[in-house]
Each structure stands twice: as C-alpha cells, then as structure tokens.
Amino acid sequence: MRKLIICMVLLCVSVPLEAQTKSEKKALKREQEREAFLKTKTLVEGEVFTFSADWATTQKGRRINLIGNPNFLRFDHGKIDADLPYFGVAQVAGYGSSSSGGVVVKGNMYNETKKVDEKKRRIVISFSVKNTSENFNMILTVYGNGNAILSVGSSNRNRISYDGKITESSEGTNGE
Numbered sequence: 001m002r003k004l005i006i007c008m009v010l011l012c013v014s015v016p017l018e019a020q021t022k023s024e025k026k027a028l029k030r031e032q033e034r035e036a037f038l039k040t041k042t043l044v045e046g047e048v049f050t051f052s053a054d055w056a057t058t059q060k061g062r063r064i065n066l067i068g069n070p071n072f073l074r075f076d077h078g079k080i081d082a083d084l085p086y087f088g089v090a091q092v093a094g095y096g097s098s099s100s101g102g103v104v105v106k107g108n109m110y111n112e113t114k115k116v117d118e119k120k121r122r123i124v125i126s127f128s129v130k131n132t133s134e135n136f137n138m139i140l141t142v143y144g145n146g147n148a149i150l151s152v153g154s155s156n157r158n159r160i161s162y163d164g165k166i167t168e169s170s171e172g173t174n175g176e
Contacts (some may be wrong), residue, residue, distance in 0.1 A: 037121040037144030053162035079090040
C-alpha cells in the first residue's frame, strides 16, 4: 500500500512538470520561428538574394523534380537574372530565338509590390519582367523558414510554379 501511495504522489508531481516542459518547448519553437522569419525578412528587404527551385509544377499538375538541375532567379536591387526550366504548353513559339526554351530573362523589374504578413510569417513579392520575346508576371511567396513558391505567368506560355528556397546571393546580377 505504501508503494502505491508513493507511485501516486510521483505521478501527480511529474504530470505538471511534463506540462511545463511542453509549454516551454512550444515557446522555444515559436521563438525560433520568429527569429527565422526576421532573418528571412532581412534577407528579402536587402533586395539581394537567390531563389533556387527543387520542384516545378505545371498548370496541369505534373510535378517535376529539379534537384541536381541548375536553375536560379536572382534579385539584385530591382534587377532580375533568371534561368529556370519550363515544362508545359507554349501558345507562341519563339522562332529564331536563342532561348533554351526555359524561363530565361535578365533585366529590370517593373510593377513590383511587396507585402509582408507578420502574423502568417510570409512575404509576397509580385513583379513583371520581360525579355526580347515575352513578358513574365511573377509572384514569389517567401515563408519564414526561407522556403518559397514562385508562380510564373507568361504572355506566350501556360503558368508554371516552382517550389524551392531563397538564400543569400554570392554574386549580383550586375556581375559585381
């Protein structure tokens, strides 16, 4: 009987300690997520970073693994340098163009908007950019942990989206 009472007392004492530990873990996790979002927000606000895609999703829902395939979208103070593969339907073929068939563009952004949602810990950047043969409307949604989704619409092709991450750029689009 004495052992049963001791076990009951230990059980009653350990349950509140476990609850405190869980709440402390949750608080620590929230703090880590907040710090990661602040780091990501600072990177995006610095306007020099690179998006690299791991997956592409066509308009029809086909997912293509891009890991191991070089691709990028570099931001450098309003300038864009992108070379992303394209999978999908083109409404207008680029005759005589030297393009690789992907989303290849280098130039200045226009119609740029940036929305920061502190509560949902995400940043949405929408902008347009054009190359010699088509216009691209892009929306980059960056989440607090650095993961991002890029949606690309074109004047000549079906929409495609890319899942990946943003990182600090080692070099700018200006070659500086």
